[in-house]
Amino acid sequence: MMTFDNDTIQALLNLPDLAIERVVLGERKTLRIDVHSTLEGTQCHRCGKPIHHAYGLGNEIELRHLPLLEYRVLLI
Template identity: 30%
Template sequence: MTQIMLSLDIESLEIISQGIDNQGNIILEVRSKKSHSTCHKCGKPATKRHGTAPKVKIRHLPILDTPVYLVIEPIRYQCEHCDDHPTTTEQYDWCDRRSTITKGLEKYLMRSLIHSTVQDVSRKEGVGAPSSCLDKKLEKRLSSIFRHNSGLKKQYHQMSQKLF
C-alpha cells in the first residue's frame, strides 16, 4: 500500500502509524505532543508522567468517504502540588471528554444536517444518530438563553411537549 501524507489539522497530535482495518476503515495510531495535563483536583499543571490509560478509538473526519479512526493511549499524569498526589488522565482540546468522535467530525455532522434529516446524515456517514451531538449543542445554546429569560424557557417546554 502506498503511504499518503495528510495533516490531521490537530497540532497537538503526531501520527505514529497508519493502516486499514478489516472493515476498510483508515486507522491512525497517534500520540499526544502535550507534556502535561491539568490536575482535576487543584487545577494546576500536572507534569509527572504516571503510566497510561487504556487505548481509545475516536472517529475523525472521513478521507475520500472512508471513515477515519484515531487510536490513542492517553497519558496519565501525577500532580505534585496536591498532598495526596492524585493522577489525572490527559484531556484533549480536539475531543470532548468520553466522546467517541472528534470535534472536527461533530462540526462536519452538524453542517451535514443543513437541508437534510438526522436519519439521512446518520445513514450516509455510518454513525449513530448525530442527534446526541445536536442535542448537546442545542442544550448549551438554550441553557444560556434560558438563564437570561425564564419566560422563554416556559414557552419552550410547552412547545416541546406538544412536538414530542
C-alpha cells in the first residue's frame, strides 16, 4: 500500500490556495480530504467589494475532484 504525506497530496491536487487538514481513506477506494482556504478575505457576493473579516462559517460542502491513482477524491 502506498502512503503519501500532506505535501505530496497537495502537489497532486494542484490547488495552492487550500491547506489540507485531514485525509481519510474511505470505502470503495475513496479519499476524503478535509481542506480549508488559505486566502485572506474574499469579495461580497452582493456588491463585489472586498471583505477582510469573517461573519462566521458557511455550511460544509463536498466537491468531487479528479481521481488520483484510481482513488475517487472528495474535497470537504
